[in-house]
Amino acid sequence: MTEPRRAPRQAEAEANDRALLAAAREVVAVDGARASVAAIAARAGVGIGSLYRRYRTKQELFQRLVSLTLDRWIDAAEQGLAHADPWEGLAHYLLAGFDIGQGSLGSVAGTIELTEEIADKNRRADEAVDALVARARAAGVLRPDVTTTDLHLLVEQLGKSPMIDQLRQQGRTDLVPAAVNARTRITAIALDGLRAPAPHPLPGEPPAPELLSGRWET
Amino acid sequence: MTEPRRAPRQAEAEANDRALLAAAREVVAVDGARASVAAIAARAGVGIGSLYRRYRTKQELFQRLVSLTLDRWIDAAEQGLAHADPWEGLAHYLLAGFDIGQGSLGSVAGTIELTEEIADKNRRADEAVDALVARARAAGVLRPDVTTTDLHLLVEQLGKSPMIDQLRQQGRTDLVPAAVNARTRITAIALDGLRAPAPHPLPGEPPAPELLSGRWET
DNA sequence: AGTTTGCGGAGCGAAACGCTCCGTTTACAA
DNA sequence: TTGTAAACGGAGCGTTTCGCTCCGCAAACT
Structure with missing residues (x-):
């Protein structure tokens, strides 16, 4: 490391940054893109000034938040691929995904300007998930x-x-x-509904990928 | 009927009321309890003044909306009970429920003052659903x-x-x-996950009823 | 002692909110 | 044709909330 020594003030700044991101995730989960910077700063136990020293605008904070969340998605998918059992791998990804809560971020993702970094991470996550699904389907454990x-x-x-x-x-x-705990049960129900063989075929046409979270691609 | 004749203005007023309720449902579905009266009136193609002639406050409009939605829930549950087949009856209720979208109303229900009428309708809906579930379980079509x-x-x-x-x-x-269509597929997956026999038992403890939508009861 | 660095939060202008108020339009009787 | 009452739309009120700036203060280093 070029900078092994840590000034105490600098360490505090980094802790604040982590607190801000964690707080932002929590507040956004409840209020969506309408989450106010004041609420985020308060929840992080940090002044508004400190927030704006690190992120020039609210949008910049949100972009960072989306980017970090996409990292979690990529991790979840790649950990799923690392499982030897195709079904366990898919289930791991889905369970992790339910926890990460793309849903909450979806509303934010629709409001921010997409950076190159975000689009790129999104692409990587998609590829990993595609592989995961293809493997489970080929193994016959996922309803076709x-x-x-x-x-x-x-x-x-x-x-x-x-x-x-x-x-x-x-x-x-x-x-x-x-x-x-209650949500875990619900997701377990949904997982059981995904297993092959299926009791009945799914209704309607397969959904078009354009439906996913606003724009992402295009 | 005591009043068979309809003044044209009065008919317009009733049409406006219907439009207001439909618009409120749509806007609330997107914005939750934060939906603004201006947005609702605009979507209904009606002036704000007309909205406030019919409902003295925003809360009064929301109470009406919740009450009418509970009617839909009661209907769905009773129609389910009318089915001869226990599973079809339960599936009918669930599918109708997904359409009605309690979720969107849940956030509103948490912000309004509960009227006696609303509490009563909620009780009736609960009873019908209990009967529906008990019947399906007794018939062995719902995972126990x-x-x-x-x-x-x-x-x-x-x-x-x-x-x-x-x-x-x-x-x-x-x-x-x-x-x-895509959501219908998802709900079909969840429905398949509910059928008996279950591939695995559900994890964790059965959820406590207190978790349901804020307060409703108490 | 002086300097640098990060801190918290009062307060700015702008926007959005619930709600009131009023001028206008419409249906119908005189 | 004209008078009246009912229903209309929406400008604008006071208030709240928003994103963001700015500045006085405290802690660390020289």
Whole structure:
């Protein structure tokens, strides 16, 4: 390292940055893109001034948030691919995805200007997921009428958890663990619905990829 | 009828009321309880003044909206009970529930003052759903580890459709039918996950009913 | 002691909010 | 034709909330 010594003030600044990002994730989960910088700073236990020293605008903070979240998605997909069992790999990705909660970020992603970095990460995540789905389908453990787009939409839908957000908003944090457990059960139901063989074929036409989260591609 | 004649102005007023409620449903689906009266009136093609002639406050409009939506829920559950086949009956209720979209209303229900009428309708809906679930379970078509609360939460989660709301918000109404189709597929997956016999038992403890949409009861 | 660096938050102009108020339009009786 | 009452749309009010700037202060280093 060129800079092994850490000035205490600099360490504090980095801790603040982490707190800001964590707080932003929480507030955005509840309020979506309407989340105010004041609320984010307050939740992080940090002054507004400090927020604006690190991010020139609210949009810059959101872009960073989306970028870091995409990292999590890529990790989840690649960890899924690392599993030897195709079904376990897919299930790992989906369960991780429900936790990451693309849904909450989806509304933010629709409001920010897309950077090259974000578009690139999005592409990498898509490739990994495609491989994951293709492998599960080839192994015959995923019902064959489910498309990758179906899965993306399912994750988007189940990742957003209005129940948990609402509880947090009402300050009933004591109930949050129970809510997380409840959501896990729901996702387990959905996972069971994905397994081959399927009791009935899915209705309608396979969904078009354009439906995914606003624009992303184009 | 005591008043068979309809003054044209009065008919217009009633049409405006219907348009207001329909618009409120749409705007609330996107913006939740933050939906502004101006947005609702504009979407209904009606002046703000007309809105406030019929509803003294925004809250009064929202209470009416919740009440009418609960009527839909009661209908869906009772129609489900009318089905001879227990599974078809349950599926009918769930599919209708996904369409009604309790999720969107959940955020509104948390902000309004509960009237006696609303609490009463909520009770009636609960009773009908309990009967529906009990019948399906007794017939052995519903996996036995799913509780009524699980189902309520599932409906709440899948009823809210961020994808459709976002498309509408962006004015891409051309894509909405495709999105509705996509959501139908997702719900079909979840339905298949509910059938008996289950591939694996559900994880965790059965969820407590207190988790449902804020307060409703108490 | 002086300098640098990061800090918190009061306060700015702009925007959005719920709601009131009023001039206009329409249907119908005189 | 004219008078009246009902329903209309929307400008504008006071208030709140927003993103963001700016500045006085404290801690670390020289």
